[in-house]
Amino acid sequence: MKGRVVKSTGSWYEIREEEDGYRIKARLRGLFKIAGLKVTNPIAVGDWVHFKKNSTGEYEIMDILNRENYFIRKSTHKTAHDHLIATNIDQVLVLFTLKMPRTSIGFLDRALVTAEAYRIPVIIVFNKTDIYTREQKKELQHFAEVYKKVGYDCLFASSKLDEGLDVVKTKLKGKTTLVIGHSGAGKSTLMNKIFPGLNLKTSEVSAFAQKGVHTTTFAEMFEIDEETFIIDTPGIKELGISEIGEEELSHYFPEMRALMGKCRFHNCRHLNEPDCAVRKAVEEGQISDFRMQSYYSMLLGEDNRK
Ligand SMILES: Nc1nc2c(ncn2[C@@H]2O[C@H](COP(=O)(O)OP(=O)(O)O)[C@@H](O)[C@H]2O)c(=O)[nH]1
Ligand SMILES: [Mg+2]
Ligand SMILES: [Zn+2]
Known part of the structure; x- marks a missing residue:
């Protein structure tokens, strides 16, 4: 069977x-x-x-059976091991919130890099649009412009205001989607709103902001209809990227991958090598500064677990 x-x-x-x-x-x-x-x-x-x-x-x-792809992260307990979050997925939906809780760009970019390793399509949902000030909304717009230009689908949503839910729903139809985001970013609430009757457990922001609260990280797949499945992932606080070689890492940033072969050295890490096309693109504003910073912090192993 x-x-x-x-x-x-x-x-x-x-x-x-x-x-x-x-x-x-x-x-x-x-x-x-x-x-x-x-x-x-x-x-x-x-x-x-x-x-x-x-x-x-x-x-x-x-x-x-052979896996088509998988989404993996470094295990928080055994550092030499990885933890499989889900396999055989059609796409990843990443929820991003500027506050309550704050999602770091590092977290988002690590999710994107992890998905790029298998070229799994990603949809970024800038969530909880009801709680931001005008300045914060501008900041989100800026992020959305950068990620759109890189090639990612960017949506805005608020479960509270019923904003953007139909668009998200359309994207999920007929696919197996892994839903990723910090605890409290609103994953379960959003899925419940889109698919009434799903009844995923949701939690108050204060509950996980407390230190030492133990949450499970077991993902679970829910059947919406015969062709539509969503995988909810509770309790992910950090995403350590799994072993990716130094010379390989920039291939998982699509805007850097596009410049592959344009640097003087084929194994350029875009640090201080001469005639680096990627650094030139950053200077000319073609590649965003914060994406470059994310790249460096992953490359140099700083900040790779938040
Ligand atoms: N203001 C606001 N709060 C939200 C929104 N979506 C979820 N929340 C709240 O955020 C908290 C965490 O939501 P939950 O769905 O459990 O987050 P999860 O850990 O990502 O599954 C709950 O208190 C929700 O009521 C939203 O769009 N706007
Ligand atoms: Mg949840
Ligand atoms: Zn270079």
Whole structure:
């Protein structure tokens, strides 16, 4: 039997059977490794698996089908390992808020880089537009212009004002979408508004602003209709980018990738190498300063966990 993992707790997995859509709970048979991946979780939400009922009547996962792509981050506990957030996704929806809570540009850019590693399309939603001052709205507009120019879809939304919800809904139709953003950015509220009846748990901003509050990071996939799935990710506070080589990193910034081969050195890191096309583009205003700063902080390993 074949199905898709819709929930994982680490010890058992909930699987949606492919044809009839019924759910079963299964365990993993023995231990198996996936070549080349050092992960804390061998199976993640989104995975297609084969499963069967064993002699004691329990379901077991027999094997996992090849992954089309995956969204991964550095594990917060074991630094040599990565944590798979979700696999086989069509797109990522990243929620960005300027305050309550503040989303750093670093967080957004790390999400974008992670998605670029597999060329997974990203939609950026500038959320909670109801709470910003005029200056903050201008700041958001500026960010949106920069990211649009880079090639990302940028939307504005407010669950409180019912702003932009229809547009977001249209983008989700017929796709498997991973929804990412800081805790409190409004992911669950937005999904509940767009799909009434979904009933995702939402939390007060104060609850997670407190230190030491333990939240799970297990993603869960929800079925909207036979072709539309959303993956909600609770409790993500930081996104450490997983191993990406120094010379490779700028390929995951589309505006830098566009200049590939234009630097004097083919392995230019755009630091202080002579005749660097990327730095020239920054000087000429073609590449935004803050994107370049994000690139440097990822390259030099600063600030890569916020
Ligand atoms: N003002 C305002 N508050 C919002 C909006 N969306 C969500 N919230 C609030 O933000 C808090 C966190 O929302 P939640 O959906 O749980 O965030 P999540 O952690 O990203 O899933 C809750 O108190 C929501 O009521 C919005 O568009 N405007
Ligand atoms: Mg939530
Ligand atoms: Zn260069």
